[in-house]
Amino acid sequence: MFFGFLGQNIELIFFNLQKRDKTMTNIWHRVVDLYIDGFRNMTIGRTLWLIILIKLFIIFVILRVFFFPDYLRGKTEQEKQEFVALQLTERP
Amino acid sequence: MNIELIDWSRAQFALTAMYHWLFVPLTLGLGIIMSIMETIYHHNSDAFWKSTTQFWQKIFGINFAIGVATGIILEFEFGTNWSNYSWFVGDIFGAPLAIEGILAFFMEATFVAVMFFGWEKVSKRFHLTATWLTAIGATISAWWILVANSWMQHPTGMEFNPDTVRNEMMDFFAVALQPTAIVKFFHSVMSGWVVGAAVVTGISCWFLLKQRHARFAVSSMKVAAIFGLFASLTVAFTGDASGIEVAKQQPMKLAAAEGLRQGSEGAAFSIVPGIEIPKMLSILATHDSNGYVPGINDLVAEGGKRIENGRKAIAALGDYRAAKAEGNDAAAVAARKQLDEYMSDFGYGYLQRPEDLVPPIGLTYWAFRIMTGFGCYLIAFFAAVLLVLYHKKLKLQKWMYVVGFITIPISYIAGQAGWIVAEVGRQPWAIQDLLPVNAAISRLNPTNVKITFSLFLIFFTILLIAEIRILCKAVKNGPELPD
Numbered sequence: 298m299f300f301g302f303l304g305q306n307i308e309l310i311f312f313n314l315q316k317r318d319k320t321m322t323n324i325w326h327r328v329v330d331l332y333i334d335g336f337r338n339m340t341i342g343r344t345l346w347l348i349i350l351i352k353l354f355i356i357f358v359i360l361r362v363f364f365f366p367d368y369l370r371g372k373t374e375q376e377k378q379e380f381v382a383l384q385l386t387e388r389p
Numbered sequence: 390m391n392i393e394l395i396d397w398s399r400a401q402f403a404l405t406a407m408y409h410w411l412f413v414p415l416t417l418g419l420g421i422i423m424s425i426m427e428t429i430y431h432h433n434s435d436a437f438w439k440s441t442t443q444f445w446q447k448i449f450g451i452n453f454a455i456g457v458a459t460g461i462i463l464e465f466e467f468g469t470n471w472s473n474y475s476w477f478v479g480d481i482f483g484a485p486l487a488i489e490g491i492l493a494f495f496m497e498a499t500f501v502a503v504m505f506f507g508w509e510k511v512s513k514r515f516h517l518t519a520t521w522l523t524a525i526g527a528t529i530s531a532w533w534i535l536v537a538n539s540w541m542q543h544p545t546g547m548e549f550n551p552d553t554v555r556n557e558m559m560d561f562f563a564v565a566l567q568p569t570a571i572v573k574f575f576h577s578v579m580s581g582w583v584v585g586a587a588v589v590t591g592i593s594c595w596f597l598l599k600q601r602h603a604r605f606a607v608s609s610m611k612v613a614a615i616f617g618l619f620a621s622l623t624v625a626f627t628g629d630a631s632g633i634e635v636a637k638q639q640p641m642k643l644a645a646a647e648g649l650r651q652g653s654e655g656a657a658f659s660i661v662p663g664i665e666i667p668k669m670l671s672i673l674a675t676h677d678s679n680g681y682v683p684g685i686n687d688l689v690a691e692g693g694k695r696i697e698n699g700r701k702a703i704a705a706l707g708d709y710r711a712a713k714a715e716g717n718d719a720a721a722v723a724a725r726k727q728l729d730e731y732m733s734d735f736g737y738g739y740l741q742r743p744e745d746l747v748p749p750i751g752l753t754y755w756a757f758r759i760m761t762g763f764g765c766y767l768i769a770f771f772a773a774v775l776l777v778l779y780h781k782k783l784k785l786q787k788w789m790y791v792v793g794f795i796t797i798p799i800s801y802i803a804g805q806a807g808w809i810v811a812e813v814g815r816q817p818w819a820i821q822d823l824l825p826v827n828a829a830i831s832r833l834n835p836t837n838v839k840i841t842f843s844l845f846l847i848f849f850t851i852l853l854i855a856e857i858r859i860l861c862k863a864v865k866n867g868p869e870l871p872d
Contacts, residue, residue: 327510335506341447341863342505345454348855355848356458364841365465368472368831381476382554385828386707 395826397838398470401845403812405462407805408849412456412856414804417531417578418585418620419449420524424517425612431517436871441605443508444868445589446520450505451863455856460534462845470838474819474829480557481547481564482537489533497526531578539570541820542811543638549732551709551725556823569634573811576627579620580804583767586617587800590774592864594793597785605868611778618771624764629673636674636682639821642814643674644685645748646757652684661758685747692743699738702731736818739828748816756809763803770796 339346369377423445430438464486467475475482503511503519511519540546546563547556558564590613593606635643644652647659647670655678658669671680705728712720740746774793777783815821819829 331506331510332502334510335502341451341859344859345451348852349454349457352852353458356461360462360841360844361465364837364844365462365469367468368470368833369468369476377476378552378554381473382706382710384473384832385477385554386703386710 391835394833394835394838395830397835397842398466398830398833399826401470401838401842402463402466404842404845404849405459405466406812407808408845408853409456409459409463410804410808411801411853412452412459413531414581414584414801415452415588416449416456416527417524417581418583419445419452419588420527420585421582422585422589422613422616423449424521424524425616426609427517427520429612431513434513437604437608439508440868440870441609442520444605445609446504447863448588448592448860450501451856451859453501455852455859459849459852470831470833471819471829472831474824476555477824477829478540478556478820480555481540481544484558484561485533485536485540485565489530492529497523497530500526528578531581532574535574535577536565536570538811539567539573540564541818542573542815543567543569543634544820544823549728549735551706551728552713554706568630569638572627572630572634576624576631577807579623579627580807582620583617583624584800584804586613586620586771587767587796589613590617590771591794591797594790595864596867598787598790598794602867602870605870607778610774614771614774614778618768618775621764621768621771625768628761628764632673633676639815640683641685641688641746641748642753642810644683644688645750645753645814646810647682648750648754649682649684650686652682652687654681655679656682659754685750689743689746692737692740692746695734695737696740696743698731698734699736699740701738702728702735703738705731733822736820736823736825736828739825740817745817745825748814753810753814756806756813760803760806760810763799763806767796767800767803 336342369380372380423442426438426442426445429435430442467482500519500522503516504523507516507519544556545567546558546560548559549555550557564570590610593610593613596602596606632643643649647656648662649656649659649670654671655668656670656674657665657667658673659665668678670682672678674680674682705724709721709724709728712718712724770792777785777789817825817827819826
């Protein structure tokens, strides 16, 4: 009797897990579908995405690399502390 | 420090921030307006409101796409041009910006996709939730940025650690919920709402002028005008609260914004040079008609002592670090005691003379007048639009459409002028009382800064032209309304 009860419950849990997996797959499928259909049916969005990509390229590849290096880059934490301390105590 | 380097670096930062603020207010304002419109659609299921919402969402999307990531450049500038500043405040400034990046940005980015792509894919209720969360995400994002800015105006909740040469956060809530941050949040975000309302009203006026989509235009104007009147009144009330905060924490900014040379009790408010309202400045600054408001000369006179204290604090920092390096604990303790005693005036030690404490008076004075003048105009404008729309005997006239359209740039100018008052008025400070710009700046070649300034000017202007062209095209095409 006990094993029968256990067996029924395991079956129920297994069935629910399968059901949950199916639901999860459906949710991910719907999310992917949302994006694919959304991008496919864009009108003005295509131009906007092009602008965004060009802008991000200019910001992160050109400006960041060639014009805006981190001034303290390459220094250890200790070196940064000493560098800024020297700047602040010698500047007045 | 090279004045040319400081001026060009400041100009570069100002240029980037001002361009960024062209995009942000419309995102904040239009985000809420389109959410209200979708809420109406959710309640009445009228396809007209769905189309109306979709049109304004398109305008929102164009502005969002062009404006996104323009603020990141400000963070590059912190690391390159203002490296001392970045290190000095890193622990405080990093937390709000990190929260902004992780929480708000991802929230905004996730739900914006559902909002644009999900009309036919998700339920009405879920779509409405996504629209609201997009708008709320943008607002939360603004909250953390304004918390960071408020800390620069009124540093609190931290302790300076001379070992790491950094300010370390001691009380997160003192930073995040200080009155300066709360007032600044409502004042700035509501000014964004005003811009959103002005843009919707202005574009609707254009449709009426062209005799197109009358129902759409009038319905949009009704929502925008109610929203705009509420927002512009809130801006006025929070402006009053902001005045009290500034009077307490940045009295020089207030004195410069008023062009007040000599302080007095019962100080008058200058409308324009030569026209004054007696006692009004004292009321605004202290909520007491006989309250004392210090003038520029009074604050300069106090500056000498504070410069002396600041120099003692800087010398103590040097002594402390030298004593630590030598292992002289007694000397380190003595230096630390002196540093703690004078730390509140630390930044004054970098100033050459008390007159350096005075910000550009003319620019601050006139920017304040433009901000408040246009602010009053906007309250009157939205009240008048509502009156005409709801009064049975009044009718919309052609000249009103022109006024409505002109109100769009006026709302932007008011917001920009507000930031000029806030940022130019607090010069020479990068962080109030702790670090002036001449100590915050990196030793760069001024020519490099001039080159990047020019690059930004070209880059942002191209972006702005692109936005205006795409916006104009979208507006000309108009909404796709049901038959």
